[in-house]
Amino acid sequence: MTTPTLPQPLPNRPEPPTGSALARLQRTLMAAAWVTSLLWLVLMWPRSPFWASVGLMLGAWSHAIILAVELALASRVNRTDSVTQPSFAQRVNAWWQEATLTPSIFLWRQPFRWRDLPDNTGTAGRFAPGSTVVLIHGFVCNRGFWAPWMQAMRNAGVPYTSVNLEPVFGSIDAGVPLIEDAVSRAEQLGAKLPVLVCHSMGGLAARAWLASAPGNLRRVGRVITIGSPHHGTWLARWSRVTNGRQMRQHSDWLNALAAKEAALHGHQAYTPFLCWYSNADHIVFPTSTAMLPDADNRHVPGVPHVALAFHPTVMRESLAMVVPAAISPEARTAS
Missing domain, CATH: 1.20.5 (Single alpha-helices involved in coiled-coils or other helix-helix interfaces)
Known part of the structure; x- marks a missing residue:
C-alpha cells in the first residue's frame, strides 16, 4: 500500500x-x-x-464616512430588488467590518506588500493533486489584495498564479492578455484544469477572457466570482473612467459581452460559475446584479464588498472545490 x-x-x-x-x-x-x-x-x-x-x-475616517453613504445608497436601491434586505444591525456590522478591514488592504498590502507570497512555477504534478488557482482582483486593486488566500493555499499545497490588471483605469479588455498569461502559467502547475477566483471587476475580466477565444471555457474547471457586477452596478453611473463606465448597468460593453458569450456557448456559458454575493454589498448593487443565470449563486447575508472575499465560508467552500483533501486547518481559518 x-x-x-x-x-x-x-x-x-x-x-x-x-x-x-x-x-x-x-x-x-x-x-x-x-x-x-x-x-x-x-x-x-x-x-x-x-x-x-x-x-x-x-x-x-473619511473612508468610513464614504462607506456609510454607499451603504445608505445600496439600501435605498435594493428596496426593489428580489433579494431580502439586511437588518439594521447587519448594516451596522457590515459598516464596521469594512471600515476596519480596508485600511490594511489599501494602505499596506497593496502599496507595500504586493510582491509577498509570489506565484508558483514548475510543472504539473509537483504540487498537491488538484487544480491550480488563478487569482483575478477587482477595481483599484492589485495582487496584494489576495494575501490571505495566497497564504491559505501555500499552507494547503495549492499552487496559484495571479495578475495585476493594468492600466488601473483602462478598459477591462486590457486584462485579457494578462489573464491568458496567468492561465497559461497555471496550466503548467496543476494536474487538473485551473480554477479562476475573481473578486468584483475581476469576474468581468475573467468573462472577457473566456469570451476572447472559443476554447477558453474548456481550459478551466470552475470560475468563482465574489461580489462581481455581472449585470453592472448602480454606483458605476458616477464613474468617468473607462472600466468604471463599462460597469454601468446595461452598458454597451456588458451587452456586447453577454451577446458574445451567448453566441459562443449558449445556455452553457455560465454553468461553470459559482457566484458569491451579499445583500450588504455597498459597491455592487442591486444585489441580484452579482448573480448569473444557470450559475451556482450563493448568498452570504450581511457581508460588505471587500470583506466578502475573505469571509470564512467563501474561502473554505471555494478552496474545497480546488483540492478537497489538501485543505489544512490553517486554510480553513484564514481570513
Missing part, C-alpha cells in the same frame, strides 16, 4: 507580475495625505487645537 504524500509548503521563489502602477499611485497618495495632514496641523493648531484635531479625525 502506497503512503499518500502530504502537500508541502510551496517554494517562495518565482516572479509574479513585475510592476504595479497602482502600488506606486497609492504610495504617492499616502505621502500626499501625510503632507496635507502635517500642514493642517501646523497651520491650525496655534489657532484652534480643537478644530485641528477634528480635521485630522475627519481625514483619518
Whole structure:
C-alpha cells in the first residue's frame, strides 16, 4: 500500500507580475495625505487645537464616512430588488467590518506588500493533486489584495498564479492578455484544469477572457466570482473612467459581452460559475446584479464588498472545490 504524500509548503521563489502602477499611485497618495495632514496641523493648531484635531479625525475616517453613504445608497436601491434586505444591525456590522478591514488592504498590502507570497512555477504534478488557482482582483486593486488566500493555499499545497490588471483605469479588455498569461502559467502547475477566483471587476475580466477565444471555457474547471457586477452596478453611473463606465448597468460593453458569450456557448456559458454575493454589498448593487443565470449563486447575508472575499465560508467552500483533501486547518481559518 502506497503512503499518500502530504502537500508541502510551496517554494517562495518565482516572479509574479513585475510592476504595479497602482502600488506606486497609492504610495504617492499616502505621502500626499501625510503632507496635507502635517500642514493642517501646523497651520491650525496655534489657532484652534480643537478644530485641528477634528480635521485630522475627519481625514483619518473619511473612508468610513464614504462607506456609510454607499451603504445608505445600496439600501435605498435594493428596496426593489428580489433579494431580502439586511437588518439594521447587519448594516451596522457590515459598516464596521469594512471600515476596519480596508485600511490594511489599501494602505499596506497593496502599496507595500504586493510582491509577498509570489506565484508558483514548475510543472504539473509537483504540487498537491488538484487544480491550480488563478487569482483575478477587482477595481483599484492589485495582487496584494489576495494575501490571505495566497497564504491559505501555500499552507494547503495549492499552487496559484495571479495578475495585476493594468492600466488601473483602462478598459477591462486590457486584462485579457494578462489573464491568458496567468492561465497559461497555471496550466503548467496543476494536474487538473485551473480554477479562476475573481473578486468584483475581476469576474468581468475573467468573462472577457473566456469570451476572447472559443476554447477558453474548456481550459478551466470552475470560475468563482465574489461580489462581481455581472449585470453592472448602480454606483458605476458616477464613474468617468473607462472600466468604471463599462460597469454601468446595461452598458454597451456588458451587452456586447453577454451577446458574445451567448453566441459562443449558449445556455452553457455560465454553468461553470459559482457566484458569491451579499445583500450588504455597498459597491455592487442591486444585489441580484452579482448573480448569473444557470450559475451556482450563493448568498452570504450581511457581508460588505471587500470583506466578502475573505469571509470564512467563501474561502473554505471555494478552496474545497480546488483540492478537497489538501485543505489544512490553517486554510480553513484564514481570513
